[in-house]
Amino acid sequence: MVLMETDTIECAIDNDEIHLNNNNNKFSSTKSQGGATVVISPATSVHELLECPVCTNSMYPPIHQCHNGHTLCSTCKTRVNNRCPTCRQELGDIRCLALEKVAESLELPCKFYNLGCPEIFPYYSKLKHESLCNFRPFSCPYAGSDCPVVGDNTFLVAHLRDDHKVDMHTGCTFNHRYVKSNPREVENATWMLTVFHCFGQYFCLHFEAFQLGMAPVYMAFLRFMGDEEDARNYTYSLEVGGSGRKLTWEGTPRSIRDSHRKVRDSHDGLIIQRNMALFFSGGERKELKLRVTGRIWKEQQGPDSGVCIPNLSL
């Protein structure tokens, strides 16, 4: 199932009534349909009033109206050339404060209720919760242009494989050789993504070249397709080396809830300066032929034990 991230209005007609926190019962209406009673709750009516007639998104302050009382969200107001889209009259600058205040008393279920979220929020804090809701679908972890596709992990893995042509591997160890014939061509960041399937989970191994300040570097790091809490059950290591030298990174995979760019910019992974990467590549050191090995295993990283070590002040 593909969900696109737009704020849609749910019509909450089901057996559970949505209770308002004050007594607006005089607005409720009931209909009988063949013996079953369907309740259209007050929340639904007010919530429908808060839907912009143009873009159908939920409206947030400042909410505007025309002389005839037709409402409009502030985003659409900038695009209608001062004409009310409902009645074509001149728009002006009237604010619909009453509707904004009524919205304060509205409580609605999280839009991910159908994915399992049981929580109910006031209108004005619902959006913030939804951006952090643990039941919200995952975003496509593909690096580069921000792919808008969302879904559960099974769906996203198929999407990565079929739409982004990402390599899929089964197993928890890897041994990759990254080759680039002209490594000086790193003006724009380039990246590679491989997906690993092990322990019943999916992991994204990222490798990329970018500029750290003004120095060209390569970075490799692992992300976990799932939430941070579950990511902490795993540990991974990455290693590069050659000519009597070896660099090894060990860490906890980041959740794909953290964007690829955020993890990259936190330096939370194996970073190698380009000339060291070229040194490890051997040969003439004009070509990048970097062998990166690594593995994933099930282990929680605890905090370091408090061993007594002398302090040296800089």
Add this chain to the structure above:
Amino acid sequence: MISGEVEPRITDLQIQSRVHELLDLPVCTNQMSSAIYHYQCPNEHTQELNNENTKKKPYNCPHSGSKCDGTGDIPWLLLHLRNDHNVEMHDGRSFSHRYVHHNPKHLHHATRMLTLLDCFGRQFCLYFEAFHLRKTPMYIAFVQFMGDEEEAMCFSYSLEVGGNGRKLTWQGVPRSIRDSHKTVRDSQDGLIITRKLALLFSSDNNSNKELKLKVSGRVWREQ
């Protein structure tokens, strides 16, 4: 190792860092003052290792902070470092230090610390330095051998930093102190991390954005 490829010799790395200067790769633009010393004949070198009263070229003082001009043999340098530069010497082949700084973001100039290690009947220099690599604040740690390159290659060392569930380990070959500290630093032949990562390591029980970097390591003989 990919079969058929030749492993570059250590001197290639040294030369490479000079070539990098010319090609404007990320190294500092200061002129390197030390030359690369070559041996003429392995036999001669073997004699030098066995002979305590050898007439080798004197070494430059490895304490690079004060642009010291001191030169001498190893025993002289050890006294000089202790008495004139207050450098500490640690016995043993493994070590563990914690580098602290209350305001790491205020370290605008390069700051370095030197500690000596005494093991296997020899001495090693352990450097830890804060510097900027093309405007990005970094830390580097590496070991140099107080002696010549031929003997340095008999040893290996490892350095480990970590914290907050993460660990970075470097394993390398100590460079001879015939190479200046700056040469080794600029060739990045050591454990090198960004300040951002160092602060990530430091953030165990530390909300103050202080640097509290634990660096541990050991030296061992390869043959």
